[in-house]
Amino acid sequence: MPRDxxxxxxxxxxxxxxxxxxxxxxxxxxxxxxxMEQHGDAKxxxxxxxxxxxxxxxxxxxxxxxxxxFDGLVI
Numbered sequence: 065m066p067r068d069x070x071x072x073x074x075x076x077x078x079x080x081x082x083x084x085x086x087x088x089x090x091x092x093x094x095x096x097x098x099x100m101e102q103h104g105d106a107k108x109x110x111x112x113x114x115x116x117x118x119x120x121x122x123x124x125x126x127x128x129x130x131x132x133x134f135d136g137l138v139i
Contacts, residue, residue: 070107073100075139083115085132090118108134 076096084091094115103111113121118130 082135
């Protein structure tokens with residue numbers, strides 16, 4: 065069950081988790097089991113910020129911010 069209404073790694077029903085960000089061209093795939101070992105049952109919202117590691121994540125302009133999302137997320 066989600067904690068505080070957020071989805072967590074244990075909610076993911078696929079072996080890999082993919083991240084994409086169109087504006088900056090960022091993309092990556094991560095093994096869910098390995099993420100569980102490293103981060104525990106982390107909230108996906110917190111994990112996305114950590115994995116994206118984009119310099120635009122804290123941009124002052126909302127139009128220039130990172131728009132990383134999980135691609136093809138199956139829960």
